[in-house]
Amino acid sequence: MNPEKTTVKGACPQDCPDTCAFIYTVENGRLIDVQGDPKHPVTQGRLCTKLNDFAKHHYNPDRLIYPMKRVGPKGAGEFERISWAEALGEIRNRWARIIDEFGSKAIMPCSYLGQEGVLNGLTVGDAFFNRLGSTIAEKTFCGVGREVGTHLTIGPSTGVDPESLIHSRYIVLWAVNTLSTGNHHWPFIAEAKRRGAKIVAIDPLRSRTATQADWHIPIRPGTDAALALGMMNIIISEGLFDRDYVERYTVGFDELAARAAEYPVELVSAITGIPEQDILTLSREYATQAPAVIRLGVAIERSRNGGQASRAINCLPALVGAWRHVGGGYLGLTLSAFAMKWDAMCRPDWIKEDPRVLNLNNLGKVLLETSDPPIKSLMVYNHNPLVQSPDQERIKKGLLREDLFLVVSDLFVTDTAKYADIILPATMQAEQTDLMFSWGHFYWTYNNKAIESPGEAVPNTQLFRLLAETMGFNEPEWRRTDEEMIRDFIDWESPMMQGISFEALQQNGYMRTAVGDKDARAPHAEGNFPTPSGKCEFKSSLAEQGDFVPSPFRAGYEAMQDGSYIDPLPTYIPPFESRDSAPQIAAKYPLNIISPKAHGFLNSQYANEIKQRKRQGDPILIIHPEDARPRGIGNGDTVKVFNDRGAFIGAAILSTDTIRGVVASYLGHWGTDSRAKSAVNSISSDRAANMGRAPTFSDNLVEVAKVDSEAIEALSMGARRAAIAEHA
Amino acid sequence: MPHVVTENCTGCRFTDCVTVCPVSCFHGDDDRVYIDPVACIDCGACVPLCPVAAISEDLNLTDDRLEWIEINADKASALPVVREKQAPFPGAEARRASVAGRA
Numbered sequence: 150m151n152p153e154k155t156t157v158k159g160a161c162p163q164d165c166p167d168t169c170a171f172i173y174t175v176e177n178g179r180l181i182d183v184q185g186d187p188k189h190p191v192t193q194g195r196l197c198t199k200l201n202d203f204a205k206h207h208y209n210p211d212r213l214i215y216p217m218k219r220v221g222p223k224g225a226g227e228f229e230r231i232s233w234a235e236a237l238g239e240i241r242n243r244w245a246r247i248i249d250e251f252g253s254k255a256i257m258p259c260s261y262l263g264q265e266g267v268l269n270g271l272t273v274g275d276a277f278f279n280r281l282g283s284t285i286a287e288k289t290f291c292g293v294g295r296e297v298g299t300h301l302t303i304g305p306s307t308g309v310d311p312e313s314l315i316h317s318r319y320i321v322l323w324a325v326n327t328l329s330t331g332n333h334h335w336p337f338i339a340e341a342k343r344r345g346a347k348i349v350a351i352d353p354l355r356s357r358t359a360t361q362a363d364w365h366i367p368i369r370p371g372t373d374a375a376l377a378l379g380m381m382n383i384i385i386s387e388g389l390f391d392r393d394y395v396e397r398y399t400v401g402f403d404e405l406a407a408r409a410a411e412y413p414v415e416l417v418s419a420i421t422g423i424p425e426q427d428i429l430t431l432s433r434e435y436a437t438q439a440p441a442v443i444r445l446g447v448a449i450e451r452s453r454n455g456g457q458a459s460r461a462i463n464c465l466p467a468l469v470g471a472w473r474h475v476g477g478g479y480l481g482l483t484l485s486a487f488a489m490k491w492d493a494m495c496r497p498d499w500i501k502e503d504p505r506v507l508n509l510n511n512l513g514k515v516l517l518e519t520s521d522p523p524i525k526s527l528m529v530y531n532h533n534p535l536v537q538s539p540d541q542e543r544i545k546k547g548l549l550r551e552d553l554f555l556v557v558s559d560l561f562v563t564d565t566a567k568y569a570d571i572i573l574p575a576t577m578q579a580e581q582t583d584l585m586f587s588w589g590h591f592y593w594t595y596n597n598k599a600i601e602s603p604g605e606a607v608p609n610t611q612l613f614r615l616l617a618e619t620m621g622f623n624e625p626e627w628r629r630t631d632e633e634m635i636r637d638f639i640d641w642e643s644p645m646m647q648g649i650s651f652e653a654l655q656q657n658g659y660m661r662t663a664v665g666d667k668d669a670r671a672p673h674a675e676g677n678f679p680t681p682s683g684k685c686e687f688k689s690s691l692a693e694q695g696d697f698v699p700s701p702f703r704a705g706y707e708a709m710q711d712g713s714y715i716d717p718l719p720t721y722i723p724p725f726e727s728r729d730s731a732p733q734i735a736a737k738y739p740l741n742i743i744s745p746k747a748h749g750f751l752n753s754q755y756a757n758e759i760k761q762r763k764r765q766g767d768p769i770l771i772i773h774p775e776d777a778r779p780r781g782i783g784n785g786d787t788v789k790v791f792n793d794r795g796a797f798i799g800a801a802i803l804s805t806d807t808i809r810g811v812v813a814s815y816l817g818h819w820g821t822d823s824r825a826k827s828a829v830n831s832i833s834s835d836r837a838a839n840m841g842r843a844p845t846f847s848d849n850l851v852e853v854a855k856v857d858s859e860a861i862e863a864l865s866m867g868a869r870r871a872a873i874a875e876h877a
Numbered sequence: 878m879p880h881v882v883t884e885n886c887t888g889c890r891f892t893d894c895v896t897v898c899p900v901s902c903f904h905g906d907d908d909r910v911y912i913d914p915v916a917c918i919d920c921g922a923c924v925p926l927c928p929v930a931a932i933s934e935d936l937n938l939t940d941d942r943l944e945w946i947e948i949n950a951d952k953a954s955a956l957p958v959v960r961e962k963q964a965p966f967p968g969a970e971a972r973r974a975s976v977a978g979r980a
């Protein structure tokens with residue numbers, strides 16, 4: 150027999166900065182292998198431990214391949230197969246009734262980036278829900294706080310090219326675990342190191358990345374702005390700043406200098422927990438070893454002062470003139486190199502009069518407290534809020550509401566899907582078409598459909614075409630093919646799209662945006678910042694408008710922004726919850742917790758794969774030996790981590806990888822897999838950081854106690870009983 | 878828990894693996910290479926590059942070959958990093974052919 154083997158070019162769909170180029174191998178219609186494309190200049194043929202079994206993931210026997218309806222009590226996970234016609238009919242009837250009685254704002258979408266892509270990703274349901282007149286969901290799970298901080302300082306700059314990092318001499322990896330959450334930057338960092346660069350990691354935890362760095366600086370969570378201000382104070386007072394660059398290309402230097410002077414090194418050391426000498430050394434080295442670059446991770450935003458921390462850090466490169474050099478400056482989000490027509494994707498022109506905006510980081514509150522009208526139906530896609538969102542216990546209570554009509558589209562019966570009334574089956578990446586932008590490099594990547602979808606699974610684009618038809622929407626937009634949509638969604642005339650065509654993308658698999666030569670590129674060597682003044686704004690003119698969320702993260706809607714006060718100068722305010730700022734809470738719950746992304750999972754994805762779970766192990770709690778000892782906790786003991794919001798169970802790992810007073814537990818484990826039926830976000834508060842409505846996953850106090858197995862059973866039973874009692 | 882280099886490496890030393898590793902995991906002596914389990918990020922890039930199928934993910938090892946986990950850890954910590962491709966040993970080509978024949 151001579152099986153027919155073909156290869157098809159694809160792209161990783163995950164919410165990861167790397168957007169690896171794929172080569173699918175298909176044999177007799179079956180996906181037998183997914184490898185990296187070795188020709189891609191950044192991803193270079195490697196994938197990661199999460200995606201290495203991606204072909205098999207498509208055939209996971211737990212895949213949802215037919216629509217289903219609930220047949221048991223809410224949350225019991227008992228479902229029965231139904232036809233698409235029945236599923237859509239039920240959705241139409243329920244939504245029509247809700248709209249009649251409560252108005253269309255009683256329906257709300259709930260989605261994020263379980264799937265990336267111009268077609269099936271962030272914005273896929275926006276046009277539909279705007280047309281329907283639903284409540285607008287603000288989606289600020291990841292990066293928006295950091296981005297607003299950047300935006301106010303240097304504008305939506307494309308930043309440093311990761312391929313230019315080989316020219317850097319001083320690389321600060323700040324709040325980022327590159328080797329676990331975007332490993333394709335590392336070869337460029339490693340090459341810089343071989344050429345003599347120093348690699349510094351600033352992170353409360355000794356991560357894989359910190360272990361490989363030349364210097365790990367542990368910092369108390371949520372205090373990064375104090376460090377950045379302290380660095381600026383040292384750099385300015387010791388005359389180490391680039392006076393010429395500052396004069397030509399920045400505004401607000403005098404005010405910044407005055408603000409920074411409020412942060413002498415002794416104070417900064419007391420706030421951050423970093424020894425004074427280290428702060429001095431870091432500041433001096435950073436200011437003098439050019440080109441210096443800061444790679445800032447999303448974790449920077451996950452505390453009360455997250456936005457201002459990003460603001461302060463974004464001021465540093467201009468202060469020392471790092472932007473003058475190839476490989477110098479700031480590397481955050483590369484997204485603005487991708488010329489997308491967000492309005493064509495989201496259709497804000499379809500938004501009805503008098504809309505309502507609710508933030509998804511408050512999902513528990515939204516489901517339990519919203520009135521006039523209350524949320525009567527939620528549609529979840531590309532998202533598993535029961536693992537990913539804060540304040541898990543209240544979300545659970547909300548999802549148990551008998552009067553809530555919950556529709557979930559997904560690949561698997563996730564923690565969230567268990568609560569659904571109707572489940573719809575979605576396709577996996579090899580079964581669909583998409584064009585992927587990247588937020589960690591400058592290449593478009595085209596995902597050609599390689600195999601047919603299993604059963605009756607449909608791509609998200611098709612899901613919303615079907616829903617539009619069901620709801621009687623007649624616009625010609627609903628009859629476009631995927632390819633036609635891609636053509637409509639890209640600004641092909643943009644200077645960034647020079648030399649790029651649809652056909653070439655499809656054929657080559659990936660193409661570089663026209664951002665300039667990686668070995669010569671210094672985008673702000675002469676200012677040219679995309680800010681109102683054209684300069685780096687130490688004193689931000691945009692701060693005046695107050696806090697906001699960029700429209701792609703709120704279905705294209707610009708108005709009704711939060712608007713709360715933003716200090717025009719970078720500033721430090723202490724976390725909501727820390728020993729210093731909240732002594733009363735700390736008396737009960739003395740430990741700060743952080744919940745970094747797991748090496749083996751991508752958020753909650755792949756946490757249902759046996760191999761990934763073997764690699765990642767059970768939920769753990771990393772605790773400093775000196776915090777463990779007084780609690781009688783030994784290595785490997787089962788511990789309960791708790792506060793007033795919730796609790797979860799993990800195995801204690803006693804390690805100096807974390808600092809005293811800070812415990813860590815990896816995100817991603819599904820609550821349903823855990824003996825306590827909960828995961829780390831059960832303890833997270835739904836408070837927002839001070840910019841971009843960012844979540845505050847690193848700004849929570851907990852207590853930790855050793856438990857025996859009976860107590861675990863009791864905890865799990867208790868949680869279930871409490872939930873049932875509440876809604877009986 | 879990382880990737881490991883097993884018995885087939887000895888006497889071969891094609892070392893295409895070392896050039897692709899993003900974190901310079903490979904350490905070696907005159908005979909062969911080993912993977913540093915602390916640095917390895919399990920990206921899997923080295924596996925398909927080994928012409929004699931010597932590299933395996935620890936989770937895929939059969940019971941009788943589990944010893945390689947410890948051997949790699951011990952040897953890697955004692956030996957220098959190998960980043961550049963080395964000249965294969967005489968006879969390596971024959972081994973490649975024989976492994977390909979078995980596959």
Ligand code: SF4
Binds near residue numbers: 163166195197199
């Ligand atoms: S998750 Fe990230 S690193 Fe892994 S294959 Fe996808 S894009 Fe690449």
Ligand code: SF4
Binds near residue numbers: 880897912
């Ligand atoms: S799996 Fe990746 S990180 Fe580990 S040794 Fe192989 S190439 Fe290096």
